[in-house]
Amino acid sequence: MGARSGSVLVVGVGGQGVVLSSAVAADAARRCGFDVKQSEVHGMSQRGGVVTSHLRYGDAVHSPLIAAGEADAIVALEWNEALRALPALRPGGTLIVSVERILPPSAFLDRLHGALRYPPIAVDLLRGTVPDVRACDATAVAARAGDRRAMNTVLLGVLSRVMPFSETAWDDAIVANVPPKALGANRAAFAAGRALQADDARRALARLARSDEGGDARRAAASLEIVDAWCKGEMCGICVRSCPEYCLGFDAEATAVRVTRADACTACGLCELLCPDFAIVVHPAVPA
Amino acid sequence: MSELLQGNRACVQAAIASGCRFFAGYPITPSSEIAESMARLLPEVGGVFMQMEDEMASLGAVLGASLAGSPAMTATSGPGFSLMQEHIGYAALAEIPCVVIDVMRGGPSTGLPTRPSQGDVMQARWGTHGDHPVVALVPASVPEIYELTSLAFALSERLRVPALVLYDEVVGHLREPVDLGTLRLSRAERRRPTVEPSAYRPYAPDADLVPPLADFGTGYRFHVTGLTHDEAGRPTEDPAVVGALHRRLQEKVARARDDVVSFAGIGLEDAEVVVVAYGIAARAAERAVTDARARGERLGLFRPRTLWPFPDVELRAVAERVHTIVVAEMNLGQVVLEVERIVAGRARVEACLRADGTALTPDDVAHAVASAAGALA
Amino acid sequence: MTGIEYRDRLRRQMLPHILCPGCGHGIVLKALLRAARSLELDWDRTVFVAGIGCSSRLVGYIDGCTLHTTHGRALTFATGMKLARPELTVIVITGDGDGLAIGGNHLIHAARRDVDLTCLLLNNETYGMTGGQAAPTAEPGAISTTTPGGARERSFDACALAVAAGASFVARGATSLPLELDGLIARGIAHRGFSFLEIASDCPEYFGRYNQLGRGPEMLQLQRRRLDEVDRTLRAKRSLGSRRAEGPPPLRTGVLHERPA
Amino acid sequence: MSSTGESSSSVLLSGNEAIAQGAREAGVGVATGYPGTPSTEILEALVRSDPDRDVYVEWSSNEKVAIDVALGAAIGGTRALVTMKHVGLNVASDTFMTAAYTGVRAGLVVVSADDPGMHSSQNEQDNRFVARFAGVPLLEPSDSAEARDLTVAAFEIAERFDTPVLLRTTTRIAHARALVSVRPARRPDRGGFRRDRPKYVMLPGFARQRRIVLLDRLAALAEYAETSPLQRVELGDLSVGVITSSIAYQYVREALPEASVLKLGLTHPLPARLIRDFCSRVERVLVVEELDPYLEDQIRALGIAVEGKRFFARAGELGPDSVRAGLRLAGAVAETAAPAAQQSPPTTPRPPLLCPGCPHVVPFLALRQLGAVVTGDIGCYTLAASAPLEAMDSCVAMGSSIGMAIGVRRSGGASAPVVAAIGDSTFMHAGIPALVDAVTNGTDLTVLILDNGTTAMTGGQAQPGTGSTIRGDPSTRIDLAALCLALGARSAEVVDPYDVAATHRALEKAVASSGVSVVITDRPCVEAPVKVRDTPFAVVAERCIACQLCMNLGCPSIVWDGGLYEGRRRVRIDASTCTGCAVCAQLCPTEAMVPLTGTAAGDGR
Structure with a gap:
């Protein structure tokens, strides 16, 4: 592909508006006379999963997909997805990212220690390998522009600074693709994004850092004291059903409760709280 | 110095003088004056008067107060007495001291609210379900109301039993000159535990078979229940424990019999015919007996002051010497059955009964005696 | 959260208790003991009074001054005791049948008198001790041994009744929200005057079985389903228009009424 | 380039939209299908393009019904389109195979949208073989423009040769958007039905004759394939020739802009002469195709030494990287230094999830707690197999859940209760016969029908339980409970899946009962056809005891909060995504979850 071509990878999480953003950019490209191909994956990925949309434009485009290391720009609506998409970026390419964090339930698996399974948001660190990182808190910008949901369009505004599409083409594409009732907010969001200076993300970063303060990482699993003679076993079963960690089961005769997953216990105490028979006492482990 | 005092008022004065500091009751004729007097007088001595929503509540409150250490009583009449039966049983099993005054009126049901009767005497014995000891006193005069109400408190506190005082509408509303200074007040303190709280077993009896009773709120923690229980107060169905409990409850009263049972008599030493009567009926009988004796007839009077336990040994001794016993009572024959059981053929037993809302008269008794004598002749 | 020690307030030698598997009453007792501990009640001057029924059995397991009275009459004993010895803290545990049927009169009068008592009424909509007969709180349609075709009478709203009768503190809690119970009970005890707390509890053995409500765990969930806000949320929702059954009546928890005694 | 220089005849269309466009331009009169990624949008686009309702469009109850309707339409004289995903063709194949015998009258085009890479499918079957198996012509577009063109051509071929045509796309074609030159739609021709029993009544005697017709037709088609404009020879550098089709063509073109390419649009029957000719012109022939060596094996069978799957993966989707790598491996492109791609720092995986407020969550929470063996089915609820619900034990094909549950039940291998979990649409699709089987053979079984309408x-496509058609017109809604009872189920309890207790209870009761017991959960999908966004819930932080029981729902709206309680993380609800289903509030033991407008602010406790 010659100089008059380019590719943009838009990434995010289902529901964020990845496809719409990509469609707007594709339409802008078309309006500027380029051949365009745009591809995304539907299906299960729309259920809270990763959504990626490849946009390629040029005089003649064959592949709808961008090869690794060939994207001129990545527009990431979410931090984790930005990192996941990085191998697509060509050397010297531009990463446009909102310091948005959408945490999948799998990020919360370590309930005992409260450690979040999510890559730290470190924009400055990233600049070491990707010189042109344009980070912002797109949701905050969009909110100021009128509708926080237009965060994707804020990023298009940022993108418009590095794309060879005219402002008119962008605006026409927005008008053609955005539902009429959201048009005002999206136009404002686009303008705000286009006007954005780098490093509009500092406040968001501070906020996210605060919420990253995890639990007591030193905590060990708790121990449970069960008085078999008082326990009414399977006929009751309240504790077994209440345990958030599925730590409890029954003994062979199902007459008393047994701890089946001792290391998963977080000492939340629900079993003790809800045991009507005084049969369980939770002894939280003392921090080392 | 004597004063003119109504029976119901005498009852109140005796109770307060005997340490009663809690009264809970529900209005009912012909006992209402007791509650009214209590409402006035109890606060003056630092006591508590409560008008409750019904008789069950009244005796419930009395039992609660008693467990908190207050000698307590209630007063009622037949319908209310019926309602109290469950709690009388509770007091008997849980051994909670309390005094219940039943001012008897004509029944059954609403019956004759303002008329006298002696129809509750068997209810007093067997009104609550199950075997249980009961102490029931039957005063025949205003002074005796005073003395026996006082005695009821003493017995109740000492034996941890419900003590009942039964008198009828006539005695309750009767005004008689009374010199309170000359009347006997009985004093018996509730026995409190002397052991450490940790060693306290609320139903472990002393030698007299009565367990000491701690007041709630004094450091002793224990369980009181209407379920049959062991000495620690824990519910049990162990036949050995249950049987022993029932026997002890009976036996503790039996052992105290000599302090409980009392009666009065006229001419018992030489009588050929003896009239057995209690309460207001005994006063008619007394007139009939004294009139007859004035005529030289060998008529006697046996007047129980304790109906339950009945002075049975004493009456049996009398029966050995007489040929006829006439039981005069204002019902269709209740105590007469007990007398027949006690006499057991040693003498003829005849009844002089009246259940029409009016009091027995001396003539009624005289007639009955005469017809008994006639039948004999 | 469970840090407040309550086990030393139990008559351990009496355990295990006689209540059926999954019965919610034990949860209430634990909350009561925690609440008492948090208030630092003088245990020698606290008396627990109960009537007759499953819930009333709870007092037997408290290592304290406990009085297990006759059916329906716990409040009368409590009233007498409190008046005779005002320094006592008197806490009554009763059930729906005990407190609203046979003892209903005592309840309304205790509320009216506003004597400084705390009354916990454990509502499991049934007579458990006698084998699952209809209680006055059983909703119309509820199956019981005495309403085999479903109850036809209206049921009591115990809290509304208590408010109307003059109770100066009225609250409702649920065994499915055990920690909230601590706070409600503590506030009830601290309140000067008659405090009435209705606590939704569960009888899986009878009410749950007869009405196909499941066992303890499901009945706890059902309570939360009935919570006012959950109930309102679900009722307002569009369904697919199918023949889904109407849910049970809502359960409003928290302090519902409070005035100085 | 002028910023206003707009290309007037071209629009950006996805492959699916382009197929709909082509069908409209071809004057299609009846279009049917069963939704299945990546085929679904074809009929939806067709409906959008047809406000005047010239075309009869329906979501059929399954692919077999869809193709029957379409075949009937075709022999009734109206051009018909039937769409499905690749596995849908398995369902439709009974008709598909024999339709090749009967032939059509008006054009019948069957679209099979394959899913290399299994983005949202349970297998990766290469349906090109099905065309060969059935003996029908196979067209493979390589982008949106060709999707339009080949659709138009497919109708023409169908009529010219009196045969159904299989138009096979893949996810990358179906869902990629590219510029397409469009022409106006044509109103459908209504040719009318002509009775022709020997042609349409496949009694053995007639069928034997039609088998011969089929073989003769294939011969004619093979001849057509040699000269069809759908085959394209792009001669360039003759050192390497590439034979390719579909999306692979695009990657090849990009990686080898100078190479000679035989780009096949009609891949069954294969044009043997054309291939031989092409191969004879180049020094070396590579076959680049996605999935199986469909072209490669057939070309080898022609006695031509070609190379293909040696260099290109048989599993998964091809892409510009893998094609370039394969070509490099084959020595067809120079071993250039690949651009130094960025290393991706460690990221957190993001598997697909059930949506916030999804009515499928609670039944599976209950099934997990009941310890049931759950045979699953095809639908969103298959996600219940993954953490944290982990409550599904199999998922094979549409409607398999019930039959498999019967088998598990009869295997003696299940000591736990056996529950078949199936969506309403899937039940209508293929569950009903299996339910009949369970009833008539007296199997004790619980069937959970997840009815989200x-x-x-x-x-969010309409189906028999929706009560509306693909055009949104009201229609008779099938009453699932009545249906199941009519089929002989012992019970059919309808429960609110937002009611945690009721759902658990209903399932517990059902698994304990004998015979076939059906539990139907009744809540509309929160995403479609109407987005349900009721008052969101919020967490009253000071009430949260950080037990995290609510997190077992796997609800994306429930996340950790910054706050700690006894060293554990408190939770927070993301109000922007919460739909207000109130399920978490029923798990919470402290009533910490409250509607945002509720007592969250004025906490009186």
Whole structure:
């Protein structure tokens, strides 16, 4: 592909508006006379999963997909997805990212220690390998522009600074693709994004850092004291059903409760709280 | 110095003088004056008067107060007495001291609210379900109301039993000159535990078979229940424990019999015919007996002051010497059955009964005696 | 959260208790003991009074001054005791049948008198001790041994009744929200005057079985389903228009009424 | 380039939209299908393009019904389109195979949208073989423009040769958007039905004759394939020739802009002469195709030494990287230094999830707690197999859940209760016969029908339980409970899946009962056809005891909060995504979850 071509990878999480953003950019490209191909994956990925949309434009485009290391720009609506998409970026390419964090339930698996399974948001660190990182808190910008949901369009505004599409083409594409009732907010969001200076993300970063303060990482699993003679076993079963960690089961005769997953216990105490028979006492482990 | 005092008022004065500091009751004729007097007088001595929503509540409150250490009583009449039966049983099993005054009126049901009767005497014995000891006193005069109400408190506190005082509408509303200074007040303190709280077993009896009773709120923690229980107060169905409990409850009263049972008599030493009567009926009988004796007839009077336990040994001794016993009572024959059981053929037993809302008269008794004598002749 | 020690307030030698598997009453007792501990009640001057029924059995397991009275009459004993010895803290545990049927009169009068008592009424909509007969709180349609075709009478709203009768503190809690119970009970005890707390509890053995409500765990969930806000949320929702059954009546928890005694 | 220089005849269309466009231009009169990614949008686009309702469009109850309707339409004289995903063709194949015998009258085009890479499918079957198996012509577009062109051509071929035509796309074609030159739609021709029993009544005597017709037709088609404009020879550098089709063509073109390419649009029957000719002109022939060596094996069978799957993966989707790598491996492109791609720092995986407020969550929470063996089915609820619900033990094909449950039950291998979990749409699709089987053979079984009133997995298409058609017109809604009872189920309890207790209870009761017991959960999908966004819930932080029981729902709206309670993380609800289903509030033991407008602010406790 010659100089008059380019590719943009838009990434995010289902529901964020990845496809719409990509469609707007594709339409802008078309309006500027380029051949365009745009591809995304539907299906299960729309259920809270990763959504990626490849946009390629040029005089003649064959592949709808961008090869690794060939994207001129990545527009990431979410931090984790930005990192996941990085191998697509060509050397010297531009990463446009909102310091948005959408945490999948799998990020919360370590309930005992409260450690979040999510890559730290470190924009400055990233600049070491990707010189042109344009980070912002797109949701905050969009909110100021009128509708926080237009965060994707804020990023298009940022993108418009590095794309060879005219402002008119962008605006026409927005008008053609955005539902009429959201048009005002999206136009404002686009303008705000286009006007954005780098490093509009500092406040968001501070906020996210605060919420990253995890639990007591030193905590060990708790121990449970069960008085078999008082326990009414399977006929009751309240504790077994209440345990958030599925730590409890029954003994062979199902007459008393047994701890089946001792290391998963977080000492939340629900079993003790809800045991009507005084049969369980939770002894939280003392921090080392 | 004597004063003119109504029976119901005498009852109140005796109770307060005997340490009663809690009264809970529900209005009912012909006992209402007791509650009214209590409402006035109890606060003056630092006591508590409560008008409750019904008789069950009244005796419930009395039992609660008693467990908190207050000698307590209630007063009622037949319908209310019926309602109290469950709690009388509770007091008997849980051994909670309390005094219940039943001012008897004509029944059954609403019956004759303002008329006298002696129809509750068997209810007093067997009104609550199950075997249980009961102490029931039957005063025949205003002074005796005073003395026996006082005695009821003493017995109740000492034996941890419900003590009942039964008198009828006539005695309750009767005004008689009374010199309170000359009347006997009985004093018996509730026995409190002397052991450490940790060693306290609320139903472990002393030698007299009565367990000491701690007041709630004094450091002793224990369980009181209407379920049959062991000495620690824990519910049990162990036949050995249950049987022993029932026997002890009976036996503790039996052992105290000599302090409980009392009666009065006229001419018992030489009588050929003896009239057995209690309460207001005994006063008619007394007139009939004294009139007859004035005529030289060998008529006697046996007047129980304790109906339950009945002075049975004493009456049996009398029966050995007489040929006829006439039981005069204002019902269709209740105590007469007990007398027949006690006499057991040693003498003829005849009844002089009246259940029409009016009091027995001396003539009624005289007639009955005469017809008994006639039948004999 | 469970840090407040309550086990030393139990008559351990009496355990295990006689209540059926999954019965919610034990949860209430634990909350009561925690609440008492948090208030630092003088245990020698606290008396627990109960009537007759499953819930009333709870007092037997408290290592304290406990009085297990006759059916329906716990409040009368409590009233007498409190008046005779005002320094006592008197806490009554009763059930729906005990407190609203046979003892209903005592309840309304205790509320009216506003004597400084705390009354916990454990509502499991049934007579458990006698084998699952209809209680006055059983909703119309509820199956019981005495309403085999479903109850036809209206049921009591115990809290509304208590408010109307003059109770100066009225609250409702649920065994499915055990920690909230601590706070409600503590506030009830601290309140000067008659405090009435209705606590939704569960009888899986009878009410749950007869009405196909499941066992303890499901009945706890059902309570939360009935919570006012959950109930309102679900009722307002569009369904697919199918023949889904109407849910049970809502359960409003928290302090519902409070005035100085 | 002028910023206003707009290309007037071209529009950006996805492959699916382009097929709909082509069908409209070809004057299609009846279009049917069953939703299935990546085919679903074809009929939806067709409906959008047809406000005047010239075309009869329906979501059929399954692919077999869809193709029957379409075949009937075709022999009734109206051009018909039937769409499905690749596995849908398995369902439709009974008709498909024999339609090749009967032939059509008006054009019948069957679209099979394959899913290399299994983005949202349970297998990766290469349906090109099905065309060969059935003996029908196979067209493979390589982008949106060709999707339009080949659709138009498919109708023409169908009529010219009196045969159904299989138009096979893949996810990358179906869902990629590219510029397409469009022409106006044509109103459908209504040719009318002509009785022709020997042609349409496939009694053995007639069928034997039609088998011969089929073989003769294939011969004619093979001849057509040699000269069809759908085959394209792009001669360039003759050192390497590439034979390719479909999306692979695009990657090849990009990686080898100078190479000679035989780009096949009609891949069954294969043009043997054309291939031989092409191969004879180049020094070396590579076959680049996605999935199986469909072209490669057939070309080898012609006695031509070609290379293909040696260099290109048989599993998964091809892409510009893998094609370039394969070509490099084959020595067809120079070993250039690949651009130094960025290393990706460690990231957190993001598997697909059930949506916030999804009515499927609670039944599976209950099934997990009941310890049931759950045979699953095809739909969003298959996600219940993954953490944290982990409550599904199999998922094979549409409607398999019930039959498999019967088998598990009869295997003696299940000591736990056996529950078949199936969506309403899937039940209508293929569950009913299996339910009949369970009833008539007296199997003790619980069937959980997850009724959300839509075909949610594919984006909310109407189905028999929806009560509306693909055009949104009201229609008779099938009463699932009545249906199941009529089929002989012992019970059919309808429960609110937002009611945690009721759902658990209903399932517990059902698994304990004998015979076939059905539990039907009744809540609309929160995403489609109407987005349900009721008052969101919020967490009253000071009430949260950080037990995290609510997190077992796997609800994306429930996340950790910054706050700690006894060293554990408190939770927070993301109000912007919470739909207000109130399920978490029923798990919470402290009533910490409250409607945002509720007592969250004025906490009186």
